[in-house]
Amino acid sequence: MRIDDLKKKMVASPDGEEFEVDPMTDYFCSDRPEVVKPVKGILEKFYNWARSESIWILGFGTGCGAIEMRPLMTPRFDAYRYGIQWRPTPRQANMLIVSGYLSVKTLKRVIRVYEQMQNPKYVMGLGSCTINGGMYYDSYNTIKRLDYYLPVDVYVAGCMPRPEALLAGFEKLKQLIREGNAEGANDYANRFDWYKANQKAVILNWDMPDYNW
Amino acid sequence: MNKKGLFSLEGDRSMYPQPGADGKPEIDLASHKFLKLWQGPNHPGITGNMSVELTVCGDEVVEAKTHVGYLHRGFEKLMERRKYIQNFPLVCRIAVPEPDYNEFNYATAIERLSGIEVPEKGLWLRTLTLEMARLQGFLMWIGGMAGAVGFGTVGQWSNYLRDLILDRFEELTGARIYHIYILPGGVRNDLPEGFSARMEENLKEITGFMKDIRRVLFDNYVYKKRTVGVGYIDPTWIYPYGIVGPNARAAGSMNDVRKDSPYGKYAELDFAVNHAVESDVYTRSFLRYRELLTDVGLIRQILHKMPSQGEFMAKLPNMLNFTIPAGETYVRSECTRGEFGYYLVSDGSAYPRRVNVRGPSYTHAVALLEKMLVNANIADVAQIMVSLHTYPPEIER
Amino acid sequence: MFDQIIAAVKEQFTLTEVSGAGPVLRFITVPKDQAVNAVRFLLEKHGYKHLVLLTAVDFLEVGEFQLTYLLHNPENKSDIGVRTRIDREGATMESAHDLWPTIATYQRELREMFGIRFPGSPGVDDDFILEGWQQMPPYRRDFDTKVFAESFYPQREGRETHDPATYMKEKLYPNE
Numbered sequence: 176m177r178i179d180d181l182k183k184k185m186v187a188s189p190d191g192e193e194f195e196v197d198p199m200t201d202y203f204c205s206d207r208p209e210v211v212k213p214v215k216g217i218l219e220k221f222y223n224w225a226r227s228e229s230i231w232i233l234g235f236g237t238g239c240g241a242i243e244m245r246p247l248m249t250p251r252f253d254a255y256r257y258g259i260q261w262r263p264t265p266r267q268a269n270m271l272i273v274s275g276y277l278s279v280k281t282l283k284r285v286i287r288v289y290e291q292m293q294n295p296k297y298v299m300g301l302g303s304c305t306i307n308g309g310m311y312y313d314s315y316n317t318i319k320r321l322d323y324y325l326p327v328d329v330y331v332a333g334c335m336p337r338p339e340a341l342l343a344g345f346e347k348l349k350q351l352i353r354e355g356n357a358e359g360a361n362d363y364a365n366r367f368d369w370y371k372a373n374q375k376a377v378i379l380n381w382d383m384p385d386y387n388w
Numbered sequence: 389m390n391k392k393g394l395f396s397l398e399g400d401r402s403m404y405p406q407p408g409a410d411g412k413p414e415i416d417l418a419s420h421k422f423l424k425l426w427q428g429p430n431h432p433g434i435t436g437n438m439s440v441e442l443t444v445c446g447d448e449v450v451e452a453k454t455h456v457g458y459l460h461r462g463f464e465k466l467m468e469r470r471k472y473i474q475n476f477p478l479v480c481r482i483a484v485p486e487p488d489y490n491e492f493n494y495a496t497a498i499e500r501l502s503g504i505e506v507p508e509k510g511l512w513l514r515t516l517t518l519e520m521a522r523l524q525g526f527l528m529w530i531g532g533m534a535g536a537v538g539f540g541t542v543g544q545w546s547n548y549l550r551d552l553i554l555d556r557f558e559e560l561t562g563a564r565i566y567h568i569y570i571l572p573g574g575v576r577n578d579l580p581e582g583f584s585a586r587m588e589e590n591l592k593e594i595t596g597f598m599k600d601i602r603r604v605l606f607d608n609y610v611y612k613k614r615t616v617g618v619g620y621i622d623p624t625w626i627y628p629y630g631i632v633g634p635n636a637r638a639a640g641s642m643n644d645v646r647k648d649s650p651y652g653k654y655a656e657l658d659f660a661v662n663h664a665v666e667s668d669v670y671t672r673s674f675l676r677y678r679e680l681l682t683d684v685g686l687i688r689q690i691l692h693k694m695p696s697q698g699e700f701m702a703k704l705p706n707m708l709n710f711t712i713p714a715g716e717t718y719v720r721s722e723c724t725r726g727e728f729g730y731y732l733v734s735d736g737s738a739y740p741r742r743v744n745v746r747g748p749s750y751t752h753a754v755a756l757l758e759k760m761l762v763n764a765n766i767a768d769v770a771q772i773m774v775s776l777h778t779y780p781p782e783i784e785r
Numbered sequence: 786m787f788d789q790i791i792a793a794v795k796e797q798f799t800l801t802e803v804s805g806a807g808p809v810l811r812f813i814t815v816p817k818d819q820a821v822n823a824v825r826f827l828l829e830k831h832g833y834k835h836l837v838l839l840t841a842v843d844f845l846e847v848g849e850f851q852l853t854y855l856l857h858n859p860e861n862k863s864d865i866g867v868r869t870r871i872d873r874e875g876a877t878m879e880s881a882h883d884l885w886p887t888i889a890t891y892q893r894e895l896r897e898m899f900g901i902r903f904p905g906s907p908g909v910d911d912d913f914i915l916e917g918w919q920q921m922p923p924y925r926r927d928f929d930t931k932v933f934a935e936s937f938y939p940q941r942e943g944r945e946t947h948d949p950a951t952y953m954k955e956k957l958y959p960n961e
Contacts, residue, residue, distance in 0.1 A: 278461065280460070315923055356672070727837075756887075
């Protein structure tokens with residue numbers, strides 16, 4: 176996609192007709208994200224239990240932390256026994272692990288991928304770089320706080336965290352989900368304008384719609 | 389280039405756009421004959437975040453462009469703001485899966501310019517660490533290579549074996565991935581008790597699994613069909629495109645930094661340079677398999693020949709007020725991907741003036757990959773990328 | 786081994802400086818307009834076929850960039866670095882992409898990170914590493930990366946920094 180592709184233009188159909196399209200409204204939906212309210216009582220507890228036992232992670236290694244995600248897929252540390260799988264596409268995933276620092280170029284792709292995931296979705300920030308910038312505190316190309324751009328549910332500190340620390344992070348996340356406190360996606364919908372303003376302040380070549388789903 | 393792979397490109401080519409004046413087909417995106425496909429930052433056989441923008445006509449790639457920069461942190465700029473000793477935690481993270489080579493190159497560059505000598509046992513321990521890093525690098529790679537053709541089992545085995553080596557690293561240095569073990573003047577720690585015995589057990593297990601991997605992967609009909617004849621590197625491309633390491637040795641070159649300009653204790657170790665004649669994806673992957681076994685043999689030799697007593701660290705001056713006389717130098721070493729080099733310029737102050745990291749993937753993943761992907765089938769792009777063994781963090785640092 | 790080569794180079798080009806100790810590495814400095822020709826001479830006549838790197842060093846105090854072409858000879862396993870100085874204002878250099886096609890990548894990075902122009906190099910104006918970058922080229926020494934990072938990205942409060950020398954002094958010698 177180039178930025179010029181998003182402007183209004185005349186398009187020829189295969190039958191030879193010419194008509195005008197506006198890609199931002201015609202090709203992409205211009206809705207905003209909506210808050211998903213919980214259902215009542217014991218049914219929500221059942222749903223939360225089911226969600227916590229089958230978290231599907233998007234397999235996108237955004238930074239250094241991708242190295243320590245590989246041992247988790249092997250039988251030695253085995254995240255699969257917790258119901259956690261790695262999926263290649265965001266449409267089939269409901270958790271995003273931001274594994275380490277995010278350069279501005281990757282942040283644009285991560286935002287796109289996060290917005291394409293299904294509700295209810297969770298974000299885990301792995302490593303110290305998502306907390307306060309880590310050792311790249313004076314780098315001109317990495318972001319310093321992840322929760323200004325995406326709603327984070329749980330942080331796992333370390334550089335790198337061991338696979339056992341990651342599993343402890345998953346345990347904490349499951350506990351939060353069961354209590355009903357993993358409300359990152361609803362927070363994103365509620366404070367959408369604030370998140371979007373932060374994202375656009377950092378990503379200077381914005382050539383996507385505001386909400387990519 | 390695709391010589392005689394599974395997805396053959398012979399047959400009726402009248403529907404494909406014909407080459408223009410400079411040998412390349414004219415790409416007119418509005419003509420609906422071409423499709424732009426991004427094999428994006430998250431792709432099969434993942435070795436990092438790099439994307440290839442493919443222009444495809446039918447099933448065949450017509451043009452490819454590499455996009456890097458997803459992992460750029462500005463290391464060379466950050467290193468100028470920290471003192472020499474403060475740079476070691478930073479330097480590890482340049483080539484993420486094999487951090488020891490970064491520390492070794494940087495420490496050797498500082499030693500060369502400032503005249504610090506490393507004692508005997510320190511050199512042996514450094515060589516041992518570097519060989520272990522190579523071994524775990526190859527083990528991770530072979531899982532990725534099999535995964536790129538859709539064979540997941542080998543990845544499970546090789547990641548398990550890699551975990552065994554990481555356990556040995558944890559015993560030796562205190563951390564699994566980022567060791568910060570090689571410092572100017574030697575290494576931080578001596579070998580713990582019983583290290584050789586445990587290492588020998590691990591090496592036996594690794595060689596046992598390697599026999600299985602050979603039967604299951606390299607004698608496998610499907611693997612051979614998908615990789616023989618695909619991704620051919622011509623020997624005349626080696627110097628114009630700066631190809632180093634196993635990619636070049638598979639095409640017939642004999643360049644190996646461990647033999648040409650020995651560092652550490654490689655001059656006293658006995659090993660042969662692995663090379664092959666025709667470089668396609670199958671030959672390159674088999675060459676790396678042989679290099680893995682060479683590394684197992686080297687670790688056994690090192691543990692056998694290493695002196696049991698001795699100093700492992702030279703006496704250093706106060707590193708927080710450490711300055712180096714002005715000068716420049718270049719240090720190289722042979723990591724799993726090829727020649728890895730650090731160019732250090734110092735101006736006599738406590739901060740480095742310029743550190744330039746020359747990773748082998750810099751030339752492999754940009755100019756060479758764009759040339760190799762022309763006329764390849766879409767299904768072969770993943771294998772070609774993984775067979776070049778590129779780590780994107782060292783391209784854009 | 787190096788004496789013959791350096792004598793041969795001295796005949797054809799003006800060498801302002803030769804440095805480097807040790808058996809396998811030498812650095813020679815030539816003026817800007819002879820640099821690419823010197824590199825070509827070493828490539829074609831003396832077998833320095835492998836281009837190791839092309840990089841730039843910023844000498845802000847004297848207002849110059851130093852470009853270094855590092856070449857390696859695979860036969861006698863030696864390295865020669867050809868250095869040259871160019872002005873910081875309007876920095877341009879002749880492109881050497883007919884010698885090695887891969888040098889286009891190095892020249893692209895130098896254009897983006899230092900602002901040195903290489904007219905004619907294929908693809909030199911494409912973005913290589915940075916995306917949407919609107920400031921000055923970041924590897925120049927007058928670009929202060931800490932100041933930029935603090936002003937552009939929101940930080941998390943509560944971060945402390947200690948100067949390592951004073952910190953260690955207080956820990957090791959607390960009574961002084």
